[in-house]
Amino acid sequence: MQIKVKLYASLRRQKFDEADWEITPDQKIASIVEQLGLARQDVGTVLVNGLHAGWDETVAEGDVVSLLPRMGGG
Amino acid sequence: MSEKTISNNPESVVYKRCTVDLASGTTTFAQVPCKNLEDVLGGFGRSFQILAERDIAEAYCPENPVILNTGLLTGTSIMTGMRSYFSGYSPLKKSGTGRPGAMWSTGSGNFGNKFKWTGLDEVIFENRSDKPVYALLKEGENGPEVELKPADHLIGLTGHGKIMALYQEYPEAHFAAIGPAGENWENNYMGAVVMSTDNELKSGEPKSRFAGRGGMGSLMGYKNLLAVVALSSDKLQKITPEIRDVNRDILKSGGSARFQPASQGGGGGTWANIEVLQVFHAVPLNNFRPKGNDDVERLFRDEVEKEFDIATEACHRCGIRCHNNLFYKNEDGSRGKLAAKFDFEPLILFGSNLGVHEPAKVCDLIHRCDLLGMDAISLGTTISYVLDYNERHPEKPLFNGATFGDYDKITELIEDAGRGKLPGIARGVKRLSEETGETSYAMHVKGLELPAYLPDTNPGYMFAIAGGHMSMGTHMMLAKEGKHSLEEWTQAITTGGLLQVGYDMIGLCKFVGVGIGHDIIVRALKEAAGLEIASADIVAAVRRAYLRGLALELRQGFHEEKEYTLPAQVMDAPNPKVTLPKFITNEFLAELRQRVWSVFKPEMEGLLPVQGE
Ligand code: SF4
DSSP states (O other): OOEEEEHHHHHHHHHEEEEEEOOOTTTTHHHHHHHTOOOGGGGEEEEETTEEOOOTOOTTTTOEEEEOOOOOOO | OOOOOOOOOOGGGGGEEEETTTTOOOEEEEEEOOSSSHHHBBBBHHHHHHHHHSOOOSSTTTSEEEEEEHHHHHHSTTTOOOOOEEEEEEEEEETTTOEEEEEEEEEOOOHHHHHTOOOOOOOEEESSSOOOOOEEHHHHHHHTEEEEOOOOOTOOOOOHHHHHHHHHTTTTTEEOOOOHHHTTTTSSBBBOOEOOOOHHHHHHSSEEEEOOOGGGHHHHTTTTTTEEEEOOOOOOOOOOOOHHHHHHHHHHHHHEEETSOOGGGGGOGGGGGHHHHHHTTOOOOOOTTTOSSSSGGGHHHHHHHEEEEEEEEEEESSOOOOEEEEEEEETSEEEOOOOEEHHHHHHHHTGGGOOOOOOHHHHHHHHHHHTTOOOHHHHHHHHHHHHHHHHHHSSSTTTTTOOOOOOOHHHHHHHHHHHTSOHHHOOOOOHHHHHHTOTTOOOTTEEEEEESSOOGGOOGGGGOTTTSOOOTTTTHHHHHHHOOOOHHHHHIIIIIIHHHHHHHHHTTGGGOOOOTOHHHHHHHHHHHHOOOOOHHHHHHHHHHHHHHHHHHHHTTOOOTTSSSSOHHHHHHSSOOTSSOOOOHHHHHHHHHHHHHHHHHHHHTTTOOOOOOO
16 A cells, blocks of 8 residues: 655655655554665654654555654754 | 772762952862762752852852863763853843842863863852953963963953964963853843864864853853863873773764764754754744744755855764854855854744744854854844834834844844843843733743743743753653653653753763663763762762752742743643644643642752851
8 A cells, every 4th residue: 555755854865855655554664664764763753644653553545654853952 | 080989989089179269369279079979970960069058149249159160071082071061140040039040051162171181170260350350270280270360352352252362372272251242241141151162273263162051151251250261281081992882882872863964874963953843833933933834944954055065063072073064155166164053043043033044144143143152042032032022013112123034133133232232132031021011922931041942842841940941851852752741741851851961960962862871871981980870870860960950949939830831822822833732731831830849849858958058
């Protein structure tokens, strides 16, 4: 099934801004990140359709998965 | 420290203090045994115990000291170990009773190392000089020596100007100086301490670091102490295999990785936060009121790169290299002169939050603030209030009538504030908003202006003891994790969040980014300082230091309900444009306060020394 993946900041610069992505129906977010070739420790936040999601969650056809790098500072 | 004792017995660790009486010019040296682990770790953990012994009702009084000290790892070869700390009762942070809050402020650069290598761990500047002076701290044949020298030739120079002038006299030294803002202490409470870096001294460009928060530069100005010179030979600690391992782990840690150069696969410094927060329309815009538009995207790194050459540079020997310095491009494409340092706080607070979105203009505003030696957070946030007020009251605007995006008039405000001509701005947003009577959109907590993270996303600000500073590590929790329940926020504030201040004790940059009791920290203390301290003991000491700071706030009159709150606009008019959960209501805050105090209060008992003893 197909989802949309959006990447931000340093992740976007490593790969792409936005892409349609083929996954298997039961694929967890952790595995999607791996499939994208991103290091899990580089990803700080995952959003599914704008809401925070965890590594073990699965997604549905047409969902938008946004991956944000680790944030911090101050 | 005078002894490298492998022990967790604090009294066995002795540090070297010099007390300088600025009024008489006398200096007194003492070997001081540590009372507790907070003393051993250093930084504010030590200085706040000294401050707590004093009864200070006014920041500008002779009895209010400026305490300069270091952390246990300052001057070691542990990466980022070069912090020095300036502490005192703040002219800016004040309670409802009018009494000042204790503050510390810290910066990197090579000044901390050079200071430590003089053989001193702490200098307490008492009273005030009747003439402008600078302090020369140097290593002598029989230990450290301290002298006060006339500083008339430094008067009126920028912070960077003072540093470069002193560098001519002391080419082996490093420097901490105040700018015009600190010199105009009566009308400017947000003067910073400007600290030299190797790159600055070599290039002559103003690549200083700043101990900005809380007006410690203004307090130095009140004391007529214009600069501190640290003159010592370099004592670079041998990098043992163990220290190399610790440094490698610091570099590899997820925390520091995000501050490393984008070109090396790192996050590129705090700058990257802007793009991430924009996903939620949570980047401060027009006085912390995002509009849900894409205005801030002009300040994204890729956009700025079109106009400027970006160089990632570092303090002395630091591999994290978190400084993003922007240089103008010459016509032939080569690197021109330095435009500004460009990190998240100044970028936002002099950019989108003032309605200014052209990178070149933002650079210019940051640069002016830096040269005048003001805290970028306090100044930017106070000016954004002025612009907001003027937009609400076009018929009777404040000052020169500047509004959002009015670069020329904002420039005037910065220059005039820095030179002491606009006390209305330079005494901070709390006082200004109390004068106008419109306090709901004055973005401060306990009198300290908020950094560039929306209060709508961080109730942790209430319990940050540096008040509105980033010393409560919860400023990104909502955006990162989406957590917004009472349980989660109580837990974050009372456990992890407060430990952020530990970095302001041990001498490392918080950009190392691992938890304070982390194995890396334990190993660093063992290998570089020779002290075996268990992780749980470090955590307990940091917690006590934080709670002592909180107890000191209450003793200085901060009201445990009315002043542990957020700007009223957050609760009264939640911003519909921010796409993160809106959970902060008056009821939420009341319940959160109650839960947090019920954890903290019993632990705070007995932490304050008896005054005068
Ligand atoms: S992390 Fe940044 S501020 Fe800290 S020492 Fe390294 S370069 Fe300097």
